Every structure is written in structure tokens, then in C-alpha cells.
Amino acid sequence: MENIFTDEYFMKKALQEAEVAFEKGEIPVGAIIVIDNKVIARSHNLTELLNDVTAHAEMQSITAAANFLGGKYLTGCTLYVTLEPCQMCAGALYWSQISKIVFGASDENRGFEKMGTQLHPKTIVVRGVMANEASSLMRQFFIQRRK
Amino acid sequence: MENIFTDEYFMKKALQEAEVAFEKGEIPVGAIIVIDNKVIARSHNLTELLNDVTAHAEMQSITAAANFLGGKYLTGCTLYVTLEPCQMCAGALYWSQISKIVFGASDENRGFEKMGTQLHPKTIVVRGVMANEASSLMRQFFIQRRK
Numbered sequence: 001m002e003n004i005f006t007d008e009y010f011m012k013k014a015l016q017e018a019e020v021a022f023e024k025g026e027i028p029v030g031a032i033i034v035i036d037n038k039v040i041a042r043s044h045n046l047t048e049l050l051n052d053v054t055a056h057a058e059m060q061s062i063t064a065a066a067n068f069l070g071g072k073y074l075t076g077c078t079l080y081v082t083l084e085p086c087q088m089c090a091g092a093l094y095w096s097q098i099s100k101i102v103f104g105a106s107d108e109n110r111g112f113e114k115m116g117t118q119l120h121p122k123t124i125v126v127r128g129v130m131a132n133e134a135s136s137l138m139r140q141f142f143i144q145r146r147k
Numbered sequence: 148m149e150n151i152f153t154d155e156y157f158m159k160k161a162l163q164e165a166e167v168a169f170e171k172g173e174i175p176v177g178a179i180i181v182i183d184n185k186v187i188a189r190s191h192n193l194t195e196l197l198n199d200v201t202a203h204a205e206m207q208s209i210t211a212a213a214n215f216l217g218g219k220y221l222t223g224c225t226l227y228v229t230l231e232p233c234q235m236c237a238g239a240l241y242w243s244q245i246s247k248i249v250f251g252a253s254d255e256n257r258g259f260e261k262m263g264t265q266l267h268p269k270t271i272v273v274r275g276v277m278a279n280e281a282s283s284l285m286r287q288f289f290i291q292r293r294k
Contacts, residue, residue, distance in 0.1 A: 051219045052210050053242035054201075063199050072198045087264050088238025095200035095235065116263050117234050 005037045007080070007102050011130045014080040014104070017044040017057065018137055024049060028137045031057035031081040033065040033074065033098075040077070041065040057081060058089035062096055074098040075122075082134040084111035084127075094120050102126040104134030152184045154227070154249050158277045161227040161251070164191040164204065165284055171196060175284045178204035178228040180212040180221065180245075187224070188212040204228060205236035209243055221245040222269075229281040231258035231274075241267050249273040251281030 010032060017030025021044035033041040043060035047053055058081055066072045078100040085093065085103065090112030093101060097120045106127065108114060119125065157179060164177025168191035180188040190207035194200055205228055213219045225247040232240060232250065237259030240248060244267045253274065255261060266272070 047219060051213050051217065053213070053219050054206055054210055054239050059201055063201055066198050066200070070198065072194060072200050086238060087241060088235050091233055091235025091238050091264070092201050095233075115265055117238070118262055 007126060007129045010034055010039070010078070010080045011082070011102065011104060013039060013042065014082050015130060015133055015137070017042055018082045018134065021045045021057070022137060022141055028141050029057045029081065029083045031061040031079060033061045033077050033079050035065075035069075035077045040068045054088065056086065056089050058085050059092055062092050062098075066096070072096070078102060080129075082130075083107055083138070084113065086110050087112055087115050087117045090115075090117035090119060093123065094118060096120075098123055100124045100126065102129050104129055105131045105138065154273060154276045157181055157186070157225070157227045158229070158249065158251060160186060160189065161229050162277060162280055162284070164189055165229045165281065168192045168204070169284060169288055175288050176204045176228065176230045178208045178226060180208045180224050180226050182212075182216075182224045187215045201235065203233065203236050205232050206239055209239050209245075213243070219243070225249060227276075229277075230254055230285070231260065233257050234259055234262050234264045237262075237264035237266060240270065241265060243267075245270055247271045247273065249276050251276055252278045252285065 014030045018028040022028035026045045029045040041061040041064035043057045045057045046055040074096040080102045082104040084107040161177045161179050165175040169175035173192045176192040188208040188211035190204045192204045193202040221243040227249045229251040231254040
């Protein structure tokens with residue numbers, strides 16, 4: 001039997017979160033955290049609504065997942081996020097010791113890879129999963145905002 | 148008349164926050180945010196109590212100061228923190244566009260300067276203010292924890 005729990009399967013859920021952000025007028029980034037194929041956190045960017053630069057989707061999911069697990073380390077967990085994490089989020093992921101990060105679109109300007117932010121040595125990174133869908137959502141958002 | 152509002156004056160308040168963290172069994176780091184010589188946020192590390200790697204003193208003060216100001220940018224503000232910020236906190240400070248960061252002890256292993264995290268180009272950094280007091284508190288904490 002085919003495994004339905006692919007990276008695309010979970011990234012679709014992160015994209016749904018990004019769409020919710022879009023509808024709220026937030027830069028459309030969504031994230032979920034998964035352990036043993038179970039979603040334990042879902043969130044989307046809320047920096048405008050909360051007036052808080054720390055309210056990125058990833059930060060909220062890290063806090064929610066740790067709360068669910070009752071411990072601050074996210075070993076065994078995978079983060080799915082529609083856009084490459086920034087320095088802040090990558091720095092938080094470093095502390096969390098998360099096992100895997102899957103991101104959609106790259107952020108050539110402010111992504112952690114370009115900025116050189118260090119992850120935990122045990123964290124695996126997968127890039128470009130449903131990147132076109134994530135980029136397209138971002139593009140639509142900025143086109144609409146300019147109007 | 149002498150100006151009492153020196154960096155040492157405000158760093159003492161950050162150190163008082165670090166002492167509160169110490170009493171709670173948290174790695175003793177304290178932070179405050181100041182605008183026009185007025186303290187608008189004070190916080191200490193709560194990662195253990197909250198089971199949350201994102202609960203560093205700086206992160207809490209950034210959120211609290213933005214909440215106080217009613218806007219997410221901290222231009223005109225100064226952060227006083229007893230220990231050099233990490234990648235995550237420096238990444239959050241980058242987004243906040245804070246005007247000045249004053250830190251006490253350097254963190255040779257996980258501080259943002261060694262890790263190469265980028266701050267906002269307009270942010271001024273002052274290092275080593277009451278560094279001995281901050282380091283001494285950290286040392287006492289780790290000695291006590293080993294017992």
C-alpha cells in the first residue's frame with residue numbers, strides 16, 4: 001500500500017494555513033509540526049494582527065508543539081513551512097533540536113541559508129516542496145497589497 | 148547636573164531580572180527595553196517554566212514593548228540584556244529595527260556575533276556593560292546546578 005503521508009501531503013496543510021494568513025491580510029506563510037504522522041501544531045503568520053515581529057508561523061508552531069509534548073525539545077518532529085525560515089525562526093529551531101525541516105519556497109533575501117544561521121547538527125533540511133504554490137501565494141499577496 | 152540614566156543604570160535593572168530567573172531555577176538572563184529613559188518592558192528567561200525554547204528574556208521584552216507602543220517596530224528603543232543575544236533573539240531584534248542593544252557578558256559559544264547573525268543596519272551595539280556581574284551570576288547558577 002502506498003504511503004499517503006508524504007512531504008507533499010503535509011505541506012498542503014501548511015499551505016492551507018498560509019491561505020488563512022492571506023485572508024487576514026498577513027504575509028501568507030503557514031506552518032505545521034508533525035510527529036509520527038500526526039499534526040501537533042498548526043499556525044500562520046500573525047505579525048500584523050498581533051503587532052509583533054516574533055509572531056511568525058514557525059515560532060507559534062514551535063511553542064504549540066512543545067506545549068503539546070510537555071517538553072521543550074522537538075526531537076522526532078518535522079516542521080513543514082511554506083517559506084524558508086528567517087534567522088529568528090532558524091535560531092529557535094536550533095534550540096528546539098527539531099529532527100527535520102521541510103520548506104517550500106526559498107527566501108533569497110532573508111532566508112536562514114543565505115544569512116548563514118546555524119541549525120542543530122542533527123536537523124535534516126528538505127527544500128522546495130510545493131515551492132511554486134507557496135511562491136504563487138506570496139506573489140498574489142504582494143500584487144494585491146500594491147493595489 | 149549629572150545624567151543618572153546611564154547604560155549601567157538600566158543594566159542594573161536587567162540584572163535584577165536575571166536574579167529573578169536565578170531564583171526560579173532558570174538560566175539567569177534578564178532584559179529590559181527603554182524608550183526616552185522610560186522602562187517599557189522587563190522580562191527574564193522562562194524556557195524551563197514554560198517548556199519553550201522561544202521564551203528567552205529578549206523575546207518576551209520585544210513582544211511586551213511592541214504591545215506597549217502599539218506597533219511592531221522598536222525604533223527609538225534600547226534593549227538592555229545581561230547576556231549577548233543568541234541567533235533567535237538577534238533575528239527578532241533585526242525584524243524589530245531596534246535602535247540600540249546593550250549587552251553585558253559575551254556568549255562565546257552561542258552569541259549572535261560569533262554565529263554571524265545580522266542585525267538591522269541602523270542598530271547600534273554596546274558590549275560588556277556590567278559584564279562581570281552578569282558572568283558571575285551565570286557561573287554561580289551552573290555551580291549550584293551541578294551540586
